[in-house]
Amino acid sequence: xxxxxxxxxxSAENSxxxxxxxxxxxxxxxxxxxxxxxxxxxxxxxxxxxxALELKSQLDSSLKTNKIALINYFYTFIIPDISNLNSxxxxxxxxxxxxxxxxxxxxxxxxxxxxHQVSFDLIxxxxxxxxxxxxxxxxETKNLDDNIQIRPVDALKKLMSxxxxxxxxxxxxxxxxxxxxxxYDLVLSFRSWGYLYDLNLYEKFVRNTLNPNGLVxxxxxxxxxxxxxxxxxxxxVTLINEAGNNKRFIGKDLx
Ligand SMILES: C[S@@+](CC[C@H](N)C(=O)[O-])C[C@H]1O[C@@H](n2cnc3c(N)ncnc32)[C@H](O)[C@@H]1O
Numbered sequence: 126x127x128x129x130x131x132x133x134x135x136s137a138e139n140s141x142x143x144x145x146x147x148x149x150x151x152x153x154x155x156x157x158x159x160x161x162x163x164x165x166x167x168x169x170x171x172x173x174x175x176x177a178l179e180l181k182s183q184l185d186s187s188l189k190t191n192k193i194a195l196i197n198y199f200y201t202f203i204i205p206d207i208s209n210l211n212s213x214x215x216x217x218x219x220x221x222x223x224x225x226x227x228x229x230x231x232x233x234x235x236x237x238x239x240x241h242q243v244s245f246d247l248i249x250x251x252x253x254x255x256x257x258x259x260x261x262x263x264x265e266t267k268n269l270d271d272n273i274q275i276r277p278v279d280a281l282k283k284l285m286s287x288x289x290x291x292x293x294x295x296x297x298x299x300x301x302x303x304x305x306x307x308x309y310d311l312v313l314s315f316r317s318w319g320y321l322y323d324l325n326l327y328e329k330f331v332r333n334t335l336n337p338n339g340l341v342x343x344x345x346x347x348x349x350x351x352x353x354x355x356x357x358x359x360x361x362v363t364l365i366n367e368a369g370n371n372k373r374f375i376g377k378d379l380x
Contacts, residue, residue, distance in 0.1 A: 143157060149234075149238065157287045158192055158287075159288075163189070165280045167190070221311045222248070228284055245290075245292060314341075342375050362374055
């Protein structure tokens with residue numbers, strides 16, 4: 126078991142389940158729990174429920190299972206994302222857009238790593254039941270229990286509020302037209318835009334809002350024509366990482 130994960134679980138137990146900490150270089154990152162966002166992990170990332178139960182039992186931990194699941198999600202997805210992107214994110218980045226941010230843990234983390242003030246906009250859907258994922262990995266997002274409501278925008282707002290992340294703003298996907306005058310240095314999308322649904326959905330928004338020297342970093346599905354479409358959007362396209370069902374690209378200089 127990853128000793129860093131163990132240490133984060135310990136920190137959560139020691140804080141009376143209020144927050145967990147993560148060591149990152151010279152930084153100690155602190156993330157406060159919020160029930161809806163823990164439940165987002167538990168219900169949406171349900172294929173990892175068994176792992177969380179096993180980890181809880183191995184550690185003989187008193188921590189609530191959905192909190193173990195959140196820390197496990199953090200170490201399974203967010204830490205590798207941070208390591209992968211570290212060298213690509215310019216230190217002078219001032220404005221970031223994250224499309225399909227989930228519960229925004231990547232952004233909460235990055236927010237604490239930056240030494241200067243950065244503004245974040247996170248796009249999410251109001252109700253997961255209303256959307257249809259047309260491209261990749263349907264098994265991860267469908268088959269949700271009919272009784273379970275997943276409200277990402279709601280969970281995001283609550284998590285940002287308990288973490289006092291006032292510079293992280295949440296945008297509901299249906300209202301993006303109101304934000305066309307925003308400007309971003311960096312547009313991110315992990316396992317969402319071009320991976321679960323078509324790039325067309327936010328192409329106009331990104332065209333309007335990306336700064337001339339801005340970067341787009343997104344995971345693209347290998348099962349459809351997303352990579353081809355993405356390559357047609359930018360003059361410079363670089364592959365930076367490959368995972369099972371997706372490839373992570375950087376796009377620079379919109380055509
Ligand atoms: C696999 S999760 C990835 C979450 C997070 N980016 C991560 O990597 O852990 C995909 C996310 O995309 C969101 N999503 C799905 N359709 C969307 C849409 N049309 N606009 C914005 N977000 C969407 C889902 O609600 C979900 O949180």
